[in-house]
Amino acid sequence: MMRTRPLKVALLGCGVVGSEVARIMTAHADDLTARIGAPAELAGIAVRRPDRVRAGIPRELITTDATALVKRGDIDVVVEVIGGIEPARTLITTAFQHGASVVSANKALLAEDGVTLHAAAEQHGADLYFEAAVAGAIPLVRPLRESLVGDKVNRVLGIVNGTTNFILDRMDTGGTGYSEALDEAMALGYAEADPTADVEGFDAAAKAAILAGIAFHTRVRLDDVHREGITEVTAGDMASARRMGRTVKLLAICERAEDGRSVTARVHPAMIPLDHPLASVREAYNAVFVEAEAAGRLMFYGPGAGGAPTASAVLGDLVAVCRNKLNGARGPGESAYSRLAVSPMGEVVTRYHVNLDVADKPGVLAQVAAVFNEHGVSIETVHQQVRDGGEASLVVVTHRASDAALTSTVDALRRLDTVRGVAGIMRVEGE
Structure with missing residues (x-):
């Protein structure tokens, strides 16, 4: 009754x-x-x-x-x-x-x-x-807390902030710069008057902490999440991504280590292939992949914000x-029995897109390659574009390497006389 x-x-x-x-x-x-x-x-x-x-x-x-x-x-x-x-x-x-x-x-x-x-x-x-x-509106917490509670989740990856996705989508499809795309997002009500929480990645990082905690049955706080926003993404980054058949998205990535003893949680812009399902997520929509041992790969898609x-x-x-x-019942409470360690960003292994401004003269490529080799970072491809005034652009895409190794490589590159500057560094995911 x-x-x-x-x-x-x-x-x-x-x-x-x-x-x-x-x-x-x-x-x-x-x-x-x-x-x-x-x-x-x-x-x-x-x-x-x-x-x-x-x-x-x-x-x-x-x-x-x-x-x-x-x-x-x-x-x-x-x-x-x-x-x-x-x-x-x-x-x-x-x-x-x-x-x-x-x-x-x-x-x-x-x-x-x-x-x-x-x-x-x-x-x-x-x-x-x-x-x-x-x-x-996307059902995500309840599937992780209830539907997949009998499975082992190994990875959660996705777009969890509609504002940044809208901005990056406009930069990619419309060829606009960051500032122009942000202005459009604000005019359409996708961005707040103070967009810092979105564009600097704080919003996505908070969501990544929550998702990692549920997925891996481990307490993950906001401070545990490596965070980078999209304010440094340029039209040049977008153009470079398009030349290589990729696009740029702000991703939240939560992963269980292969040995099962630790997890990582990070938010940052990344290049992904155009044939990756996340590449087609347009406007202010969100999409999240959950990869579980028995269930396989699941995708959740829909509007991620709005009243x-x-x-x-x-x-x-x-x-x-x-x-x-x-x-007289209760739903699921906190599940943090695993108590896995949260590894620092330096231990994350992925691929990288490094854009260097260099002098246009013999031997530069050999010097750059030697630095990558010295720090244990293997080069997959190199693309060079000569500009006026004795300058050139050198785009290096690496094989998988640790974030710490890439950081030390870039520090060493900056000390080379032939390297005028590091124009951009972006991780490459989804391949």
Whole structure:
């Protein structure tokens, strides 16, 4: 029989995502009731600016006292979409203390201090769901936490930030520079007024930390993730990639070491072949590959941001948590039993594209090749382009080598009199 008393939901934040959550809860109330087994009723919405007009939301639900709202005691589920570290962390742990489960979209907090949140949820017998924190509407957290929990995941690789994908796509297909592509992204609403979190890779790094932690059953914090953004990617990098049948994407890569004793997590621009499935991910879309021992290679694709897509993930979690409340059950908590070491970036092995400005005279190539050989980095191909004024461009693509070896190679190249400068270094993935 359906329970008559509604499950009471507190919403923290009513911006782009929060307003969509409230709208969908209202517009599809009957369907949600049928799917849950009881009504899910908005009991209060905590905001910072109560005077802002919010169409379709009763003013009596609005409050500026988020702490009082989560302490009420009759709240069954708290939905947190305010973002940031504080006051979100304190509000979530307070909600657990007062008997509520939590649905969060807060990637920054989960990557920075997920340990505290999971521990508080476990202590108070509550749920912590966070599908919306990683890839918007794309179901990714639940497949990793539940569908693939019986398998061994070895690698997670993908595009997890729509803003940077849009910018790089415009640079590739339109031939525009970084600044022009960023301006277009901001004009279309894909980039914030301050785009730092996206273009410098912080957003993607937080998502990589969360994904690595779930996939490898190991605690991975934001500080463990090597991070590089796209601000140094140039039109020249794009042109060079096209000449070699590649394109450039900002990738999040989480890998288990071959010996199984450690993992790595990194975010950086990389060249990938045009026939790689990720090369065709356009505009502000996201796509993630999961490689598991038994399941093989799985791809998840869809809109990774935006009010409605993110709200869809939040509502999916809300239904699951409400069902658990009705049944007196709990969903999966933190799984960190593996306790694998997180290796530094220097131990990562991949291929590299190195663009050098050199003097156009005999013996330069031999000098450059000798430096690569001296540091144990094998050269796969070399392309030279002569320019006016006695200068030349030398593009070297390497075989697989450690990041530490490549770094020492580049340091040595910079000390050569015949090398005018290192114009660009980019990793090569997907081959």
